Amino acid sequence: MGEFDLIARYFKRPARRAALGIGDDCALLQPAPGTQLAISCDMLVQGRHFFADVNPHSLGHKALAVNLSDLAACGAKPLAFTLALALPEANEPWLAAFANGLFELADAHDCELIGGDTTAGPLNICITVFGEVPVVNGQSLALLRSGARAGDDLYVSGTLGDARLALNVQLGKLSVPAPVLLAARARLERPTPRVALGLALRGLASAAIDLSDGLMGDLGHILECSQVGATVQVDQLVQCIGSYPGPGPAENQVGIDFSMAQWRTLALAGGDDYELLFAASPHHRAAVALAAQTSQTPVHRIGQIDASPGLRLLDAQGQLLPNQYASFDHFA
Structure with a gap:
């Protein structure tokens, strides 16, 4: 199974919210009027963030969950994400379980995969997630780290x-x-x-x-x-x-x-x-x-x-x- 077969079989889905999803040089997102894009990126590395024997379904879940947690801390509604995946081999049962865990959480939050990259190498998962925050009367409703006040x-x-x-x-x-x-x-x-x-x-x-x-x-x-x-x-x-x-x-x-x-x-x-x-x-x-x-x-x-x-x-x-x-x- 080649790289593009792997992507098509386990990760390609029809675009829903994205103006253009997987299959081109860039994905295209169209934010709703009166909103800002919230963007975050996290990497999971085998031996550092997870054990080699971790259940791949759970790993797919966690890989996206840690990024959605960043959106939650910003008060952002999930929109889409990209996936960069380094694999030591194209193990089909592992890929199927990983993709199922990933997409179960993605679907629960209406967050679609819109692109990414795959390569051979030590197991490494890097996700970039995009969310949406309203702007009201010129002011963003994003939650920040910088607004705490004495007495809170x-x-x-x-x-x-x-x-x-x-x-x-x-x-x-x-x-x-x-x-x-x-x-x-x-x-x-x-x-x-x-x-x-x-x-x-x-x-x-x-x-x-x-x-x-x-x-x-x-x-x-x-x-x-x-x-x-x-x-x-x-x-x-x-x-x-x-x-x-x-x-x-x-x-x-x-x-x-x-x-x-x-x-x-x-x-x-x-x-x-x-x-x-x-x-x-x-x-x-x-x-x-x-x-x-x-x-x-x-x-x-x-x-x-x-x-x-x-x-x-x-x-x-x-x-x-x-x-x-x-x-x-x-x-x-």
Whole structure:
């Protein structure tokens, strides 16, 4: 099977929204009047972002999910994406499963594949995604990292730390019951992009970012861009770790016996969560709760934005914790 046969068999579909899709030198997108294009690009590399034995259906899902998560953090509606794929071989069962996982998520968000590239090489997946953000009276409704203000509430969606838990088990650093690993690994390999929540937060959130490298580092981006500080109730944040079957600490309902220090590390520096971290005025609390309800996304208030620079971490008793948590950095 040649390169162009591979593309035609597994990835070519009729253009829907695009003015011109796969098959020419460029795809053509026509944004709706009164909108901006939101564009993001992410790369997944075997051995760095995923294990060699990962289910290809899950990998197809995750490859697009991490990009849709960026659109969610911008409050953008998905439109289309391109796929650049390096393959060690043209393995047809693998390609079929990968394409199915990719297109199931793409179809769920009405986001069409409009082009890309394929080549032989170590397994590497690079997706560029395009979204749409309204412009009203000359002002973009995009959610940015730079709008947080002192006094704003600080929220996270969903649960944190699950993906890091699964990764640590797979690396041999931890041992947990099989049902726990199954639930955690699903969060690592099949993250849920919070697109509906991002759209619902337009006009409510003052700043937003998706949590890919861990809360500490990603919150730091908001604080730097907005020139503010923050206080995080860490032990309240720990309650946002996923709920797993089996006996365990009542506050977590988890069938594993970790110290509070271990739970804090998972929540603060886990990475690969692909949840939304956002700030919003206390006046919008009811509206944020409604946005969470209408988007069917759990949301937790974990702290506040401060005028004073820096990040303060408090325990359940309000005592200051040492800031010793580092997020993931490819080149650190």
